[in-house]
Amino acid sequence: MTDTVLLDAGVVSRCRRRVHLEHDPAARDAPRQAPDPTGELRKADAVAHRREIADQLKAVFGDRWVEIPTDARGSEREAATRAAIESGRDFIWAAQLPRDLEGGRRGGIDLLVRTDGGYVPVLVVRHKVSDPGTGARTSPLTDLTTIGGTPDQTRKVRPQPRDQLRLAHTRRLLHAAGFADERTAFAGVIGLDGDVIVWHDLSAPTWPGGRTALAEYEARFADRLAVATAAATGGEPLAEPSRIVECRSCPWWPVCSEKLLATxxxxxxxxxxxxxxxxxxxxxxxxxxxxxxxxxxxxxxxxxxxxxxxxxxxxxxxxxLTVVRRNESVHVPRADVEVDVDMESFGDAGAYLWGALLSGADIGIAPGYRAFVTWDPLPTDDEARSFAEFWQWFATVRNAAVARGLTFRAYCYNELAENRWLLASAKRFAGKPGIPTRREVLTFIESDEWFDLFGSVREHFLCSHGKGLKTIAPVAGFSWRDPEASGENSMRWYRAAVAMDGGAPDEVQRARLLEYNEDDVQATAVLRRWMSSPAVNEIPYVGDI
Known part of the structure; x- marks a missing residue:
């Protein structure tokens, strides 16, 4: 019955229950939650990024380049792709490959590159595909036909399993249609930086247990095809609901949550x-x-x-109970002079806002909230200025405390994000006025003066509805002024604030972002003060419930 079910590459990275629901006729009219706004923005940004790369490549390769219209019907796009392949076009953009009815596959790929033996797939994505280091195989965008590239002494591969699985799916489609270059298992990815192609050997044993990307794909696809076929044909379900991280943004969560709560x-x-x-x-x-x-x-x-x-x-x-005490006593280290820090970034493009709340003993610097911000659309060199101003103010506060013989401590909530952009900013803007060295930043974040309150919450509490600041701070009595405050929504506000999609910058959204950031640092301050007070003992102890 596989001819009734055709799956795209996304299923191999998708929840098995979601695959079932997508193919279950009985679920066709079931309620679904609205698309995640942040996810929709990411999709739009990815489309724009692919268009930018396509235009760049088209300018290089001229009449060797052909594009398949994306606004045509699927069958028309398949026919156009087949015609381009059979006529031997060198570079085929937005290819829609012939459906593999026997294997149950369908799908397309951003770019097909012709070789002497057939075609090789290249994916274009809006995320990083390499990191500083060595070992990656790359080639410049002007040299697409050097399949597999050459060893790169400046980059190492960022694995990105989903990219490799998508490429494996495309390779199987090419093979089924007779268009694959069977001599090589290399497939390429052009990432966010858009400067090189990173090549993956899909036959290399780079996955856990020495598996290859192709073997991992085949196992996952066979499983998802069985799940989808059982759902489509009324068979015994092969996937039942189980809550995972992806549930938060899944359109089928209303269906699954109802069943999970009932059972x-x-x-x-x-x-x-x-x-x-x-x-x-x-x-x-x-x-x-x-x-x-x-x-x-x-x-x-x-x-x-x-x-x-x-x-x-x-x-x-x-x-x-949202929160119970894991330990009978709760402790958070405090200091004479305290600074709460929260950073706002826009994806991988940069950190546009560093917010800080100064409180505690008098050190000759006015207490309260400060925002160090750039409203130039990211990425921008002006980010160096705002970061340098933040770091210099921060260092001045610390030095003033030390000079008066006072203790100093800075707090954040979940240091992964702040640490990432502290270190990245020091590296990206090295040598610019006011920018600290990477060693200075490392010395600070590895010291006792930098405290991650998230770790303290994890140590002292059990949280039945998650440990996010928006969940935990209200237990301490804090509330955000904006009822729509969230990291996801801040991405949308930022786009309007810097006129990323055209038009004039939205001053209302700029003010909204500053208020949101101020509330985040205030929430951290309220939470740690509460955790240091007798009021925390009003929270039930787990041993007593």
Whole structure:
């Protein structure tokens, strides 16, 4: 029955239950949540990036270049692609490959490159595909036909498993149609920087367990095809709902959540592999998990957390408690002079805003919130100025505290983002006025003066609805002024603030972003003060529930 089900490359990276629902006739009219606005913006940015790369390549290759119209019907695009291939065109953009009815595959690819033996796929993506280092095989965009490239002494591959799986899918489509260059398993990716092609050898044993990308793809695709076929033909479902990270933005979450809540599924408090381990140990529900003895030796060790914490989360969920104390006493290190820091970035383009809240002892610098911002659309050299101003102010505060014999500490919530852009900014803008060295930044973030409050929350609390600042700070009594405040929405506000999509910059959205950032640092301050106060003991202790 595989001729009734044709799957694109995305299924191999998609939740199995989502694949089922997408092919289940009974789910056709089921309610779905609206598309994630941030996801929609990312898609639009990706389209614009691909167009930019296409125009760049078209200018280089001239009449050797052909584009398949993207606004035509699928069958027309397939026919145009086949005609371009059979006429031997060197570079085919936006190819829609012939459907593989026997294998159950369909799909397209950004670029096909002709060789003496057939065609090789190249993907264009709007994310980084390499990092500084060595070992990647690359070629310049002006040399697309050097398949496999040459060793690059300045780059190492950023694996990006989804890219490799998409390329493997395309290679199988090319093979089925008789258009693949069977002599090579290389396939290319042009990333965000758009300066080189990074080549992946899909037959190399670079995956866990020594598997190849092609083997991993074949196993995943066969599984998804079985799931989709069972759904489409009314067979026994091969995938049941289980909560994972992707559920937050999945259109089918209303369908899955209803079923998970009705069955009180264990994945509502323990996600991923751990939910599977617990079901296999005959612990399928939150109730069953809450009833366990933490010393139960019949349950295998969990990956994400100790079993005792999972049991505590289940008991908190049943009691409708967002937060319970994991430890009887809660401690957050404090200082005489304190600064709360929050950074706003726009994808991989840069960090446009550093917000800081100064509080504590008098050091001759006015307390309160400060924003160090650039409103030039990212990426921009003006980012160096705003970052340098932030760092110089920050260093002045610290030095003033030390000069008065006072202790100093700076706080953030989940340091991964801040640390990334502290180090990246020091590297990108090295040598510019006011920019610290990478060693200066590393010395600071590795010191006791830089404190990640997220780590403290993780240490002292069990959080049944997540550990995000927007979830935890309200428990401490803080609320954001903007009811739509979120990292996802801030991306949309930023686009308007800098007129990224044309028109005039939106001053209202600029003010909104500054208010949002100020509230984020205020939330961190309120949370740590609350955690340092007797009021935190009003939160139930897990051992008492």
């Amino acid at each position: 009180r599924d264990v994945s509502l408090v323990v996600r991923g592999e751990d939910a599977g381990f617990l079901r296999a140990a005959d612990v399928p529900t939150v109730d069953a998990l809450a009833a366990l003895d933490p010393a139960n030796n019949d349950v295998p060790p969990l990956v994400g957390m100790p079993l005792a914490d999972a049991i505590g989360l289940a008991r908190a969920w049943l009691a409708d």
